[in-house]
Amino acid sequence: MTERAVRTQVLIIGSGAGGSVTALEFARAGVDVTILEEGKRHDRTTDYALGTTESMKRLYRRRGMMPIVGRVPMGYVEGRCVGGSTEINSGFWHRTPREVLVRWRAQFDLEGASVEDLAPHFDWCEEQLSVGLSDRPWAKSTEIFARGADAMGWASKEVPRAATNCQNSNACATGCATGAKQGMSISLLPKAEAAGARLITGAHVKLLVKSGDRITGVLAELDDPESGTRRMVRIDAEHVFVCAGPTETPALLRRSGIKFHVGDTLLVHPMLKVVARFPERIDAYDNVLPLLQVREFWPEVSMGGAFFTPGHAALSLSDNWAPKRLQHLRNMAGYYVAVRGRGRGQVRPGVLGDDSTVLRYELADEDVVNLSDGLARLSELLLAAGAEEVFPSVQGLPSIKTERDAVRWLDDRIPRSALSLTTVHAFSTCPIGERVDRCAADSFGKMARFSNLYVNDASMLPDSPGVNPQGSVMAFARRNALHFLDAQS
Ligand SMILES: Cc1cc2nc3c(=O)[nH]c(=O)nc-3n(C[C@H](O)[C@H](O)[C@H](O)COP(=O)(O)OP(=O)(O)OC[C@H]3O[C@@H](n4cnc5c(N)ncnc54)[C@H](O)[C@@H]3O)c2cc1C
Structure with a gap:
């Protein structure tokens, strides 16, 4: 009643x-x-x-389980x-x-x-919201990213946040x-x-x-x-x-x-994550996520730091799983490349009740081009910052160890079926x-x-x-x- x-x-x-x-x-x-x-x-x-x-x-x-379906499915929360x-x-603001x-x-x-x-x-x-820049020294994962951007000569900026007194607890x-x-x-x-x-x-x-x-x-x-x-x-x-x-x-x-x-017009910022391994200890999962974004390739492509925990690392590495890699967790940090999203999607109420909304999105060809270029650029930056290996969330793709491995993706395109994408936008x-x-x-x-x-x-x-x-x-x-x-x- x-x-x-x-x-x-x-x-x-x-x-x-x-x-x-x-x-x-x-x-x-x-x-x-x-x-x-x-x-x-x-x-x-x-x-x-x-x-x-x-x-x-x-x-x-839905406990974080809201896939966006399409030829390339995307994790969304x-x-x-x-x-x-x-x-x-x-x-980030x-x-x-x-x-x-x-x-x-x-x-x-x-x-x-x-x-x-x-x-x-x-x-x-x-x-x-007291939006502002961090009032603490940058964490290692941010410093490294800044170093890489500088080495590449690319414009990068700390992004203001609605968290100026952030205690770096890595719990966003x-x-x-x-x-x-x-x-x-x-x-x-x-x-x-x-x-x-x-x-x-x-x-x-x-x-x-x-x-x-x-x-x-x-x-x-x-x-x-x-x-x-x-x-x-x-x-x-x-x-x-x-x-x-x-x-x-x-x-x-x-x-x-x-x-x-x-x-009828769902838009997202498709995001491809990578984990980078450095020779030195980063302790990324005990600290705030990297605070810088590279704007050099905006508006189509942005790069920055991803939320990183052992669970997130395992998820990112699962596309090319080798358990030994996790031994280097302390030397790793997570980063992303995000694209503006030129594809189109749809939202429809679910037929299985109100909590089963159906989300669809088809990546545009341009999205794949931008994600491939973005992966190349991000990997170049991380290698220039001293990364020994970059592990992209791309199934079947060996880790990227050299500039040559990285720039390959400026010309080749990542196969759609190999992309493991997420989005929160x-x-x-x-x-x-x-x-x-x-x-x-x-x-x-x-x-x-x-x-x-x-x-x-x-x-x-x-x-x-x-x-x-x-x-x-x-x-x-x-x-x-x-x-x-x-x-x-
Ligand atoms: C993990 C994550 C990280 C992000 N990081 C950033 C960032 O750093 N910077 C940034 O700018 N953006 C970020 N975003 C995106 C940003 O948070 C969203 O764009 C923004 O919160 C959207 O605001 P909104 O009001 O549309 O929806 P929301 O903030 O999601 O609020 C919608 C509310 O409506 C309620 N609701 C839904 N359906 C019903 C219903 N039928 N009845 C009653 N209540 C209902 C929901 O429970 C929810 O509380 C992030 C998002 C996520 C998920």
Whole structure:
């Protein structure tokens, strides 16, 4: 039986990067706001940094098993907890590059999104999250990367993070127990709640309830801690902001029969990881991940440091397994090459229930070219930095030991079937802009054909930002929230 629970002015679905900004701005403006979050609220001091298996169970959607299917399958993960993926990400922070914004304007007629339009929103987010450079000496894995970039003469830069007081505990992906990383659960959400926002956790929104061009409310399944069961409730709202992330926002919309340009344009940054072995001790898994990115080949190709634990090392090395290699774990560090992703994908609600969303993505030929070039460049850099061997996540590929082995991939192409790819950056499943032939929502996230339904998360980015996306998601979300408030007043 469905009960009628609360009625709220604004309902926000999802408490991640997009949902938290939206909630805070609305609550501070005196709006009656309720956030429904499917995941649980965790105490970082007891529930975070518990190791990969336990963290995946608590903090990740489907325990971290969300393959993106296609001719080249890709491992993908996202958060399902209070704070969403910001609880398990590395906190790297970028502003959306000018060129990207100009392209979005040209391709999607995206309004109000110039560098100047977004600057105050980036300023605000950066202040809220104390975004900045590390205040500690670089870890060895970062130093080495800098050395390699210098040797190659390539531009590289330490990327600011939403974790300026990082204690180098190497727990980004398992939840930062020190509280240095400013995930939403310790940054914006407490402020939103203090300002009056209601956060209901363990609340899985199943369906949006429609009436004409309006969403009148949602049906959500709620944890009932007293009985230990779940119950279905209906929550009515005047306005609904869907901020359930790049995969679940389109899945929920499509489940609710809202399909216009929804879930048809999944974009990702495909990522190829490598493990490099050095003659000296690196202790990468006892330290923060490498903080530098090489921008020389941007926007198509970026390189940087990957989260590295014994488990991640084993996974990366498993493509060409030789157990003895792990003996050198202390001398190893993980790095990646990521490409902008020119292929296209799809999100569809699963037929096996709400937790079986199907993700598809086909690598474009250009992606394979860029990944091959990127592997060549990254290997050159690591060899120049002193690596003795580079082990790419490419099945059947012997380790790269010489410059000649490395540059081979500038001309040859890695066979698709041999690529072991992952990604943690997904977006563009409900693109915003004024182009009705391409966009699911207008430039400020209002869904086409609806008068009170909005998207305000990574799904709205019209195309790949070409950089780590959290900054773009948050700045756009704030811009849209203030635009909404303006329109109401
Ligand atoms: C491992 C990892 C590392 C990353 N590293 C970086 C990085 O260093 N820098 C960077 O810029 N980006 C990084 N990202 C990406 C970044 O975290 C995301 O782009 C960003 O968090 C997306 O924000 P969002 O609001 O769209 O979704 P999320 O932050 O994922 O929030 C969505 C929320 O909605 C909830 N939800 C979903 N469906 C429902 C439903 N039906 N009902 C109720 N609630 C629901 C989810 O549980 C989740 O809490 C990383 C991501 C991952 C996974």
